[in-house]
Amino acid sequence: MTEISSQIKEKLTQASAFSGIVFAEINNFPVIEVPEEKLLEIAKILRDEFNFDQLRDVVGVDRFTKNDRFECIYNLYSTITLERLFVKVKLDSKKPEVDSMYPVWQSADWAEREAYDMYGINFLNHPDLRRMYMMEEYEYYPLRKDYPLMGLPGAVQLPKK
Amino acid sequence: MSTDGLIQEAKEGINTNGHTIDHAHAVEINQEKILRALESDDVRAHFDDALENQLVLNMGPQHPATHGVLQLIVSLDGETVVSTVPVLGYLHRGYEKLAENMTFHEFIPHTDRLDYLAPLANNVTYILAVEKLLKIEATPRAQYIRTICCEIARIASHCVWLGTMAMDVGALTVFLWSFREREKILDILDILTGVRFTTTYTRVGGLALDMSDECIARLKVFLDQFIGKLEECRNLIERNKIFVDRCEGVGYISPEDAISIGLTGPNLRAAGIERDLRIDDPYLVYKELDFDIPTFTESDVLARYYVRIKEFYESVKILRQCLQKLPKGPINTPDAKQVLPDKGEVYTKMEELINDFMIINFGNEPEKGAEAYQAVESPKGELGFYIISDGKGYPFRLKIRSPSFTNLGALPIMMKGCMISDIVAIIGSVDPVMGEADK
Secondary structure, three states: OOHHHHHHHHHHHOOHHHOOOEEEEEOOEEEEEOOHHHHHHHHHHHHHOOOOOEEEEEEEEEOOOOOOOEEEEEEEEOOOOOOEEEEEEEEOOOOOEEEOOOOOOOOHHHHHHHHHHHHOOEEEOOOOOOOOOOOOOOOOOOOOOOOOOOOOOOOOOOOOO | OOHHHHHHHHHHHOOOOOOOOOHHHHHHHHHHHHHHHHHOHHHOOOOOOOOOOEEEEEEOOOOHHHOOOOEEEEEEEOOEEEEEEEEOOOOOOOHHHHHOOOOOOOOHHHHHOOOOOOHHHHHHHHHHHHHHHHOOOOOHHHHHHHHHHHHHHHHHHHHHHHHHHHHHOOOHHHHHHHHHHHHHHHHHHHHHHOOOOOOOOEEOOEEOOOOOHHHHHHHHHHHHHHHHHHHHHHHHHOOOHHHHHHHOOOOOOOHHHHHHOOOOOHHHHOOOOOOOHHHHOOOOOHHHOOOOOOOOOOOOHHHHHHHHHHHHHHHHHHHHHHHHHOOOOOOOOOOOOOOOOOHHHHHHOHHHHHHHHHHHHHOOOOOEEEEEEEEEEEOOEEEEEEEEEEOOOOEEEEEEEOHHHHHHOOHHHHHOOOEOOHHHHHHHHHOOOHHHHHO
16 A cells, blocks of 8 residues: 555544445555445545545446446545545445435536436435436446447337328 | 347346336426426525516527537526526447447547547546556656647647637637637647647557657747737737626636535636646646646636636646656657557567557456556546456446536536526536537
């Protein structure tokens, strides 16, 4: 671990909510892996006590494994301490569901809509969970690994002449 | 098996979460949802003397002032905007899906088409992320040329923004003059990269071409005259009452909201928050350069205008320093397994031919399970690439964190309670590029 991430790790582990949470690193950025049910609580602590005031992105991932198929990676940034932290959450394969981060960071609104659109991850208590890019009547989630690259002919209903 | 069979199989295999769609009413349901979003308290302005009739106006996606295919559904009370719902997706090309099916090199041309006003900045960002994944570093000369690329891209992108934004509020001459300046930059890009617009300039571990002396000379000539030309443009609008009146105090967003909604780049700095990745998390050679971060506190359209205008001066400063410090040496890292060899050597030497074949056909292979994130201060804000690899030549997952996307999310807050004619000024000040927002 580099100096910066071990400093953040040291800081975070002082809070009791972070006991039993796995710390890792992806090239110089610290990563924590949080169980799904503790996510909202930890997000609030990260914002209020550790100054992570911006949620810059939500990355949905389809690992295409039998268990814990889906994953959400939250890209947090602090405009005060200039630190970046990634928070990973593993989600259920059959029914990927996780609490919406909208009450904590407003930017979660659109970022989560995008993850919902592309992976079908259901964000609970999201104020306006519509599709971001695809049309509302589209039945599939195009970035899932089992969705073919060429698309599905007939998936979009065209207006009849 | 016939195609129909394959499609049927794919349809059955795809888990839709029991999400069934009523095709006949899907459009109506979508409209209802958007109307409900318009009613939501978070984005709504409140008035004491509201007129009785409320109007829902559909602006775009084919409106010239929306800078591309942005659709805004605006709820109006007379001429005052009550709430706004932006609708994205008209330029969605599925680049994240495409990226999963091509090698790292093959995706570089696609990055040109993200933020098509600053293709060089996208090339550099993407390649920095890939190099982080592969754990290689470019040579000093390549790093300097990449920094020059980033700053040229910033000037070119801001030139378009200056012209279109001034045109949105009614000053057409600035548009012609700033595009004339951009044309000179495109000519320099022609010498530097071989093409004017879709550059595809970077390669893993280096660059496609070296920077020639002619290019450096042309760039110096450009820099010497650019500030004078910029001042001419500024003189046209900055003391113009119409321009100032239409920009001042319009499109306010509080610093708290700006942080919470995830604004980055000039829009965040116009809200008084001095954050720039070039200083906060220095990449390339920005550590060795001396420049300032222009910051304004008014957080309205005029403040965003001044932040970008000041950035012109800083970019020129950076470019001058880069040209002065530009070291001599190779542009490609000597790593035969990862970096494409010179074309002349490919045709004449066996070893290089083999390496070229392997890289082109199987791609660069990172470690299994490697992940990398690289963010860069692009002209619009934080542009980032999050790449996950499974050890193959293709990325397992590539996520584009585009600044325009998050910046557009702030439109409902900025437009709350403004006049309908202010909408175009606010969109212009946010400087969205739909190619990037829609991916």
